Amino acid sequence: MTPLINPVTLFFASIFTSNILLSNFLGMCSFISISKDWKSSFGLGMAVTVVMTITAAISWVVLFYVITPLGLEYLSFIVFIVVIAAVVQILEMVIDRASPALYLSLGIFLPLITVNCAILGAILFLQIRSYNFLQSVAFGAGSGLGWWLAIMLLAAIRERTEKSPVPAGLKGPGITMITIGFMAMAFIGFSGMIAVQ
Amino acid sequence: MKNSKAYMVLKDNLWTNNPIFIQILGICSTLAVTNNVRNTLIMSAGVTFATALSSMTLSAMKDLLPRKVRMIIQVVVMSFYVILLDILLRAYLPDVSKQLGPYVGLIITNCILMGRAEAYAAANTPLMSLWDGLTSGLGYMAVLVAISIIREILGFGTLLGIRVMPEGFVTWTIMIMAPSAFFFVAMVMWWAKTVQAKGKVGQGAKPAAPAGAQPAAATTVANKETSK
Amino acid sequence: MKKDSTLYVVLFTFIVCAVFVVVLAVANEGTKDLVAANKQFATQSAVLGALGIPYADAAEASAKYAAEVTEAKTTDYRSWKAIVEGTSYAAVEQSGAGLWGTITIILAATADGENVRGVRVLAQLETPGLGGRIEEPWFLGQFEGEKSPGGKVAMKAGAEASGKADADKANGRVEGISGATRTSQAFGSIVNAGLERIKAGGVK
Numbered sequence: 001m002t003p004l005i006n007p008v009t010l011f012f013a014s015i016f017t018s019n020i021l022l023s024n025f026l027g028m029c030s031f032i033s034i035s036k037d038w039k040s041s042f043g044l045g046m047a048v049t050v051v052m053t054i055t056a057a058i059s060w061v062v063l064f065y066v067i068t069p070l071g072l073e074y075l076s077f078i079v080f081i082v083v084i085a086a087v088v089q090i091l092e093m094v095i096d097r098a099s100p101a102l103y104l105s106l107g108i109f110l111p112l113i114t115v116n117c118a119i120l121g122a123i124l125f126l127q128i129r130s131y132n133f134l135q136s137v138a139f140g141a142g143s144g145l146g147w148w149l150a151i152m153l154l155a156a157i158r159e160r161t162e163k164s165p166v167p168a169g170l171k172g173p174g175i176t177m178i179t180i181g182f183m184a185m186a187f188i189g190f191s192g193m194i195a196v197q
Numbered sequence: 198m199k200n201s202k203a204y205m206v207l208k209d210n211l212w213t214n215n216p217i218f219i220q221i222l223g224i225c226s227t228l229a230v231t232n233n234v235r236n237t238l239i240m241s242a243g244v245t246f247a248t249a250l251s252s253m254t255l256s257a258m259k260d261l262l263p264r265k266v267r268m269i270i271q272v273v274v275m276s277f278y279v280i281l282l283d284i285l286l287r288a289y290l291p292d293v294s295k296q297l298g299p300y301v302g303l304i305i306t307n308c309i310l311m312g313r314a315e316a317y318a319a320a321n322t323p324l325m326s327l328w329d330g331l332t333s334g335l336g337y338m339a340v341l342v343a344i345s346i347i348r349e350i351l352g353f354g355t356l357l358g359i360r361v362m363p364e365g366f367v368t369w370t371i372m373i374m375a376p377s378a379f380f381f382v383a384m385v386m387w388w389a390k391t392v393q394a395k396g397k398v399g400q401g402a403k404p405a406a407p408a409g410a411q412p413a414a415a416t417t418v419a420n421k422e423t424s425k
Numbered sequence: 426m427k428k429d430s431t432l433y434v435v436l437f438t439f440i441v442c443a444v445f446v447v448v449l450a451v452a453n454e455g456t457k458d459l460v461a462a463n464k465q466f467a468t469q470s471a472v473l474g475a476l477g478i479p480y481a482d483a484a485e486a487s488a489k490y491a492a493e494v495t496e497a498k499t500t501d502y503r504s505w506k507a508i509v510e511g512t513s514y515a516a517v518e519q520s521g522a523g524l525w526g527t528i529t530i531i532l533a534a535t536a537d538g539e540n541v542r543g544v545r546v547l548a549q550l551e552t553p554g555l556g557g558r559i560e561e562p563w564f565l566g567q568f569e570g571e572k573s574p575g576g577k578v579a580m581k582a583g584a585e586a587s588g589k590a591d592a593d594k595a596n597g598r599v600e601g602i603s604g605a606t607r608t609s610q611a612f613g614s615i616v617n618a619g620l621e622r623i624k625a626g627g628v629k
Contacts, residue, residue: 004522018525023375028224029308074284074453075446077302078276085269111268117225117306124302129526129550169391173221174383181379188374258441263434270441277445281452288456291463296557298550370604373555 007138014142016190021150027118041155044109045148056140059123080123088114210332216309217340218386223309228378237345245334247278248310252318252330271314279305344381348372471545475533514542519619524607526550532619538576544568556608563590567599576620580613582606
C-alpha cells in the first residue's frame, strides 16, 4: 500500500529527519574515507545525489513494469545492482565527455558509488515502502542531498579535528566515529520538525 | 606450512587487520541492527556466509574472469549468495527475516565482501579464500556482538531477550538509537589501536612510548587510507 | 578465445548470470510453498493472538483457527468473527501510515467498539529497536481487555509518555514508546480507525 506522503514533505524529511546516512547508517564507507578532503567530499556528494535520483527513478520504472508483473521479486537485488552499475558507467562516460576536469577530480569515486550502500539502500527502501514514482524521485533526491549535506558537514569538522590534539589511539577513524555520533544525535533533534504523515 | 598460513590469516582478520576497527569496512548496515544481540548474531552470520562463499567462488573463477567486467561479476556473485540467504531466511526463519528487513539485501553492499574479493580472492586459492572470508566475517562478528551486548543490556535491560538488569533499571534509550553505535565503535578502535601500538613499541627498537605511539598510530591510519 | 575479447566477455557474463539466475529460480520455486505457509501462519497466529486464543504451535494454531474463527464476508478488508470465553468479538485488519511505511494490525474488539480484546502487528517498517517495539508484548499487552469509551483509545506519547506499560485497563489509555513518539501516535490512530471499522458494523 502506497503511503500517503506528500513528495515535497518526503523530500525534506529524507534530508533532515531521516537522513540516509545519520539515521539509517547507509553509505558509511566512502563517507569516512573521503570526508578527509573538502573538495573531494563536494564532488562525491554531488555524484551520489545525481546517481541516487536517477537510479531511484529508473528502479521504480523497472520495479513497476518488469519485476512486479513478472513476479521476479527475488531477483530484485541483482536487477537493482545492475541498474546502479549501468547508471554509474553511463554517468562516467557523460562526465568524461562533458567536463574532463570534473572527471579527473571525481575519477576513482564513480566506481566506488556502485557499491555505496546508500544507493542500493534507498532503492530497497522505496521498494519496501511501495512509494509511487513521484515519491521515489523525491526520496532519491532527498536522500542524496542528505548524504551530501552530511559529508560536507563531516569534512568541515574533520578539518578542525585534524589540527586538534587528539589521543593517538583515536586519531583518524576513531575521532571521526565520535564526530559522526554527535552529528547523528544532532540530527535526531530534527525529528518531529516535519510531519511525515 | 599451510597450517601456519591459515593461522596467519585468522590472526590477521581477527586482530591485526580487523575489518571494523582497522580496515573500517562494513560499518554501514550492521550499525543499524546491532541494538540487540540476536539480530547482530544473525546479520553477522549472514555477512560471514556471504563473504566466505563469494570469496571462494570468485577465487575459483579468477582465471576465467575478464578484466572489464570484474566488478560487475563480483557484485553478481555477492548478490547471488545474499539472495540465497534471503530466500532461506524467508522460508525457514520468517520472523528473523521480518526483523532484518531491507538490511539483508544491504549485505551485498557491505564493503567487507568487496574488500575481501579484491584484496584476497583475486590472488589466492578458493579454499584459502573461503577461510579468509570466514575469518573476516568472524572478526566482524566479534566486534559487533561485543558492542551489541553492551547496547542491549543498557538499552533494553535484556540479553538475548532474557532480562538481566533489575526491574527498577531505567533503560538508556540512547543505547538503542543510532549515535551510541558510533561511540562504541570509536571506543573499540581506541582500545585496539592503543594495544596494537604498544605491541609495536614493545617489539621495535623505538625509544620512548609517546614518540613511538604516534608514528605507529600514524602508520596504521596511513595503511587504512591507502587500502580503501 | 582471448579473455579480453568482446565475445568472450559477453559470453562469460551471460553464462555466469544465467547460471546464477537459474539456481535462484529453483531455490525460489522450491521454497514458495513454505513461504506461503509462513505467511498464512503469520496471519492466523495474529488473528488468534488478537482474539486471545492460545495455541502451542503451528499445528495447533491451524486447528484452532479452523475450529473457532469464522472468516467474515467483508470486501475491502479482511475480518473475522469468534466467540471467546462466552463473548462475541469481531477482528479486522487495519492499515495506516506509520512513520516510515504502512503499519498493518489485526484488532479484535466487541462489536460496539467499547472493549478492545487485543491487537497484533502484521506488518510494520518502523525503526528497529524504537518504533519497531510496537510488536513487543509489553506494549501490545496494554490493549488486551482495555476499555475504549466511545470507540477510542488514548495514546500517551511524546513528553507525556513514561515508557512503561499502562496497567489500568479501565482508563482507556495506553502508553507510547519513549523515543518513538510518531510511531506511537500513528499506532494509536490506526487502532482507533480499526475500532471505527468494527463499530461501523461491516463484520457479519
